[in-house]
Amino acid sequence: xxxxxxxxxxxxxxxxxxxxxxxxxxxxxxxxxxxxxxxxxxxxxxxxxxxxxxxxxxxxxxxxxxxxxxxxxxxxxxxxxxxxxxxxxxxxxxxxxxxxxxxxxxxxxxxxxxxxxxxxxxxxxxxxxxxxxxxxxxxxxxxxxxxxxxxxxxxxxxxxxxxxxxxxxxxxxxxxxxxxxxxxxxxxxxxxxxxxxxxxxxxxxxxxxxxxxxxxxxxxxxxxxxxxxxxxxxxxxxxxxxxxxxxxxxxxxxxxxxxxxxxxxxxxxxxxxxxxxxxxxxxxxxxxxxxxxxxxxxxxxxxxxxxxxxxxxxxxxxxxxxxxxxxxxxxxxxxxxxxxxxxxxxxxxxxxxxxxxxxxxxxxxxxxxxxxxxxxxxxxxxxxxxxxxxxxxxxxxxxxxxxxxxxxxxxxx
Amino acid sequence: xxxxxxxxxxxxxxxxxxxxxxxxxxxxxxxxxxxxxxxxxxxxxxxxxxxxxxxxxxxxxxxxxxxxxxxxxxxxxxxxxxxxxxxxxxxxxxxxxxxxxxxxxxxxxxxxxxxxxxxxxxxxxxxxxxxxxxxxxxxxxxxxxxxxxxxxxxxxxxxxxxxxxxxxxxxxxxxxxxxxxxxxxxxxxxxxxxxxxxxxxxxxxxxxxxxxxxxxxxxxxxxxxxxxxxxxxxxxxxxxxxxxxxxxxxxxxxxxxxxxxxxxxxxxxxxxxxxxxxxxxxxxxxxxxx
Numbered sequence: 001x002x003x004x005x006x007x008x009x010x011x012x013x014x015x016x017x018x019x020x021x022x023x024x025x026x027x028x029x030x031x032x033x034x035x036x037x038x039x040x041x042x043x044x045x046x047x048x049x050x051x052x053x054x055x056x057x058x059x060x061x062x063x064x065x066x067x068x069x070x071x072x073x074x075x076x077x078x079x080x081x082x083x084x085x086x087x088x089x090x091x092x093x094x095x096x097x098x099x100x101x102x103x104x105x106x107x108x109x110x111x112x113x114x115x116x117x118x119x120x121x122x123x124x125x126x127x128x129x130x131x132x133x134x135x136x137x138x139x140x141x142x143x144x145x146x147x148x149x150x151x152x153x154x155x156x157x158x159x160x161x162x163x164x165x166x167x168x169x170x171x172x173x174x175x176x177x178x179x180x181x182x183x184x185x186x187x188x189x190x191x192x193x194x195x196x197x198x199x200x201x202x203x204x205x206x207x208x209x210x211x212x213x214x215x216x217x218x219x220x221x222x223x224x225x226x227x228x229x230x231x232x233x234x235x236x237x238x239x240x241x242x243x244x245x246x247x248x249x250x251x252x253x254x255x256x257x258x259x260x261x262x263x264x265x266x267x268x269x270x271x272x273x274x275x276x277x278x279x280x281x282x283x284x285x286x287x288x289x290x291x292x293x294x295x296x297x298x299x300x301x302x303x304x305x306x307x308x309x310x311x312x313x314x315x316x317x318x319x320x321x322x323x324x325x326x327x328x329x330x331x332x333x334x335x336x337x338x339x340x341x342x343x344x345x346x347x348x349x350x351x352x353x354x355x356x357x358x359x360x361x362x363x364x365x366x367x368x369x370x371x372x373x374x375x376x377x378x379x380x381x382x383x384x385x386x387x388x389x390x391x392x393x394x395x396x397x398x399x400x401x402x403x404x405x406x407x408x409x410x411x412x413x
Numbered sequence: 414x415x416x417x418x419x420x421x422x423x424x425x426x427x428x429x430x431x432x433x434x435x436x437x438x439x440x441x442x443x444x445x446x447x448x449x450x451x452x453x454x455x456x457x458x459x460x461x462x463x464x465x466x467x468x469x470x471x472x473x474x475x476x477x478x479x480x481x482x483x484x485x486x487x488x489x490x491x492x493x494x495x496x497x498x499x500x501x502x503x504x505x506x507x508x509x510x511x512x513x514x515x516x517x518x519x520x521x522x523x524x525x526x527x528x529x530x531x532x533x534x535x536x537x538x539x540x541x542x543x544x545x546x547x548x549x550x551x552x553x554x555x556x557x558x559x560x561x562x563x564x565x566x567x568x569x570x571x572x573x574x575x576x577x578x579x580x581x582x583x584x585x586x587x588x589x590x591x592x593x594x595x596x597x598x599x600x601x602x603x604x605x606x607x608x609x610x611x612x613x614x615x616x617x618x619x620x621x622x623x624x625x626x627x628x629x630x631x632x633x634x635x636x637x638x639x640x641x642x643x644x645x646x647x648x649x650x651x652x653x654x655x656x657x658x659x660x661x662x663x664x665x666x667x668x669x670x671x672x673x674x675x676x677x678x679x680x681x682x683x684x685x686x687x688x689x690x691x692x693x694x695x696x697x698x699x700x701x702x703x
Binding site for chain 1: 650
């Protein structure tokens with residue numbers, strides 16, 4: 001009797017799957033390191049438990065460069081993956097090539113517009129229709145500090161750049177490296193945009209790095225940003241060239257250095273070393289108002305076949321689903337993109353991040369990070385980074401730097 | 414039939430590789446040239462837009478740096494590697510004992526990949542780990558050797574590493590050249606009482622002209638296509654101070670989604686190679702006709 005029953009069930013299942021094609025998804029991503037791979041596995045399990053078949057296509061290397069090369073080859077040969085880890089304006093760039101799918105039906109059924117902050121939702125839309133699903137929100141404008149070092153030198157977390165400079169002088173006199181930094185172009189750019197947000201303010205930042213307004217790029221405030229970069233260059237140890245960001249984080253951890261300006265992936269390093277936020281290390285937003293976000297997302301590519309389209313819709317639904325948003329971000333150190341996820345299990349830095357995100361979303365200072373490819377296309381952001389890193393690593397004057405900045409941006413169009 | 418086969422076998426055997434070279438080398442050169450005249454960004458587009466990419470290229474200070482670096486690096490690398498290789502070859506040529514062992518030691522760096530060379534030299538030249546830290550540890554507190562992190566000097570660290578890698582190979586080339594000089598002439602010169610250094614400068618080295626040319630061609634193409642050494646040693650930094658055309662092209666094509674820029678820089682690189690190779694081929698072909 002039992003076997004007959006199961007036979008009937010599996011027969012219905014077979015019929016059902018013939019009608020509703022079994023969801024299939026091929027997912028191209030570059031989350032291959034330990035913690036990241038674990039985070040993707042969460043999604044993979046959830047997808048499988050809903051009856052889908054997941055084909056994993058991880059491409060490691062080059063911070064996504066290798067994956068993009070693979071994607072280009074796949075798209076050119078007319079065989080695009082179902083979903084691809086893409087972010088920021090790159091989504092729209094691919095949309096303009098006419099290869100992205102429309103997932104508005106899922107997004108509307110799930111009410112994405114109500115749970116995602118408006119400016120983040122904007123990145124997920126291509127000419128009004130939804131074409132990508134956000135995974136997380138990394139905050140970029142963090143300043144991390146070693147709590148013991150600050151206490152020993154009687155320093156509070158700085159709230160203005162002048163305070164930061166005063167604190168750095170004090171630390172330097174005490175023989176501590178004030179700022180842990182790695183001399184790689186993207187790290188220079190990360191510090192630069194944090195400084196720019198503080199000095200230009202949210203509106204100035206948007207004009208300069210989203211609208212590429214020439215007057216703002218050449219303004220006296222921009223010169224002041226480069227002046228501050230020159231000052232910060234003095235707070236970095238002489239051996240910083242080419243150092244990886246996590247080694248700089250380690251310098252803060254072991255008290256060799258006091259501060260680091262880095263996105264919240266640095267928190268993962270502290271946590272992995274068993275440090276406690278608020279006790280061993282401190283987190284705060286960099287001086288100035290605003291919130292620079294770096295949102296990872298999956299763009300959905302145009303695919304043929306019901307099974308693949310079903311897979312795409314299921315995948316989109318799961319990515320923005322509460323469960324995945326929570327589990328993934330606990331693993332990765334970021335915060336959920338949707339604002340209605342319970343943050344009980346998250347640490348104090350994530351709470352601060354979520355609070356600042358909703359506040360800045362309300363007052364219009366929730367801004368895309370230029371250094372992490374959220375604000376501009378590759379050619380423009382690359383041109384800016386070239387100038388930033390050339391200035392930081394030479395004795396170029398701020399005057400020269402702003403002129404070079406304006407020329408480089410104009411030349412990259 | 415057999416006669417036909419006899420006549421045509423070489424052609425048949427060569428045909429596939431000929432076609433492959435035609436498509437995959439010359440075909441893609443033509444494709445790159447085409448793309449370099451378009452506004453291609455993320456994916457190639459095929460509407461010709463004129464010289465816009467070349468204008469952008471030569472307006473870019475980063476490309477300026479890359480091209481300057483190529484000349485600084487190329488000239489120093491080729492000249493020093495050749496001089497050093499020649500001196501080593503002459504010293505080894507003095508019928509010393511254990512020549513074979515010494516030759517192997519000097520040739521050994523050539524067996525390493527550029528990535529290994531670059532990484533090893535990165536550690537050696539790192540001020541906090543390598544030579545500077547060591548000499549300071551000996552008590553010379555003011556000793557400074559920070560070329561690797563100094564944007565004005567960093568390109569010379571690449572020259573050092575490249576010379577270390579290649580001069581042994583140049584030595585082997587020259588040693589073969591020295592050995593191929595007719596012994597009778599040298600003996601005649603010795604009988605005439607000509608000093609050894611004169612024998613080298615007036616007889617042996619001039620008769621090695623073709624070897625110099627080969628060494629030059631090999632080294633110059635190594636210099637122009639240098640990529641892995643820069644990536645491993647400095648990553649193009651500090652800033653973009655050690656960018657070379659090849660790393661510039663890579664950044665444009667694969668990191669920035671600016672295929673048009675990458676294609677135009679690749680075309681310029683190819684022209685630099687042609688400027689060196691074409692006169693060589695021309696002189697080779699002409700000397701065969703004579």
